[in-house]
Amino acid sequence: MNALDLLLNRSSQPRLQAPAPEGEVLENIMQSALRAPDHRCLTPWRFVVCTGKGLNRLGDIFQQAAILADADEAVVTRAAQLPLRAPMVVVAIADYKEDEKVPRVEQIASTACAVNAMQMAAVAQGFQGVWRTGSYATDENVKRLLIVNPRTRFWVFYIWALLQLSHCRNPLECHSSFSHFGNNKILTNK
Numbered sequence: 001m002n003a004l005d006l007l008l009n010r011s012s013q014p015r016l017q018a019p020a021p022e023g024e025v026l027e028n029i030m031q032s033a034l035r036a037p038d039h040r041c042l043t044p045w046r047f048v049v050c051t052g053k054g055l056n057r058l059g060d061i062f063q064q065a066a067i068l069a070d071a072d073e074a075v076v077t078r079a080a081q082l083p084l085r086a087p088m089v090v091v092a093i094a095d096y097k098e099d100e101k102v103p104r105v106e107q108i109a110s111t112a113c114a115v116n117a118m119q120m121a122a123v124a125q126g127f128q129g130v131w132r133t134g135s136y137a138t139d140e141n142v143k144r145l146l147i148v149n150p151r152t153r154f155w156v157f158y159i160w161a162l163l164q165l166s167h168c169r170n171p172l173e174c175h176s177s178f179s180h181f182g183n184n185k186i187l188t189n190k
């Protein structure tokens with residue numbers, strides 16, 4: 001797939017279907033994350049690729065967190081099922097590293113870029129993905145059970161085989177998101 005086509009046509013796909021990416025395809029997805037912009041090369045991320053019984057293990061962690069939070073029965077039951085909506089879930093963890101020049105927000109930005117790169121690498125190879133967070137993404141008990149630094153935040157990124165390749169989207173309206181500083185004048189939202 002042409003790189004510009006990829007950038008102009010990316011979209012999330014809510015339908016989940018096996019198989020998950022594996023082998024070289026998965027390796028390419030993981031490698032693309034490591035190419036994300038990373039100020040001072042801190043690698044401020046960790047990723048947990050969950051498939052098969054690993055999805056149940058992640059569901060158990062969500063469920064334990066729900067129990068510890070005294071959630072009602074329906075929430076506790078649902079918690080275990082959440083990761084089972086996809087054949088692969090990549091937990092993306094923004095793993096903050098203390099650094100005098102790189103604040104936390106930059107490290108979270110790097111992790112977000114890495115997740116985006118993985119989604120793009122998935123689409124480029126005929127797969128799809130969607131970002132998901134929800135309350136478990138910042139739950140202290142989930143963090144503890146995943147054994148991550150308590151200052152971290154994580155996103156859950158689902159990835160699965162695509163039923164059909166992304167359809168072409170119409171160009172989006174840019175003006176409300178971009179301003180232009182040019183040679184002649186400053187154009188603001190026009």
Ligand SMILES: Cc1cc2nc3c(=O)[nH]c(=O)nc-3n(C[C@H](O)[C@H](O)[C@H](O)COP(=O)(O)O)c2cc1C
Pocket residue numbers: 010011012013130131132133134155
């Ligand atoms: C950090 C982040 C977290 C997100 N969490 C959720 C979520 O928990 N549930 C959800 O339905 N969409 C979530 N989204 C939005 C979807 O992943 C998706 O981007 C959105 O539905 C728009 O679709 P599109 O990507 O095709 O434009 C999240 C997006 C980001 C960037």
